[in-house]
Amino acid sequence: MAVGFVVSVASAFVVGSAPVQSGCADKAPPPQADKPTLLGASLGLTGGNAGTAGPVRDALKAAEGQINAAGGLLGRQVSSKSSTTRATKTRS
Numbered sequence: 001m002a003v004g005f006v007v008s009v010a011s012a013f014v015v016g017s018a019p020v021q022s023g024c025a026d027k028a029p030p031p032q033a034d035k036p037t038l039l040g041a042s043l044g045l046t047g048g049n050a051g052t053a054g055p056v057r058d059a060l061k062a063a064e065g066q067i068n069a070a071g072g073l074l075g076r077q078v079s080s081k082s083s084t085t086r087a088t089k090t091r092s
Helices: 002-010 047-069
Strands: 013-015 037-043 078-084
Touching: 037 047, 047 078
Parallel strands: 037 078
Antiparallel strands: 013 037
C-alpha cells in the first residue's frame, strides 16, 4: 500500500541493474550477489513544496523497510534515495 502512495505522489522511479549480455562465452561468469534495487525520488525539499516533500521522503523510507522486511522486490532488497530539486520561493 505504501509503495503505491510513493509511486503516485512522489513520481518515484525504479532503477534496475539487469546485466546486459553481449555475445557468447564458453563459461558463465561466477554468480554475484544481487545489488539492491534503487527506489528514487526527486522532491522539492526546499521552497514551496517543503511542507509536503518531507513526509513523502519519509514514506519512501518506510516503504523501503516494509519491502525489505517482506523479502524484497522480486527477491532483491531495495534501497531508497531522494534528492532535492532545490526549489526556492519566488515573488511575483
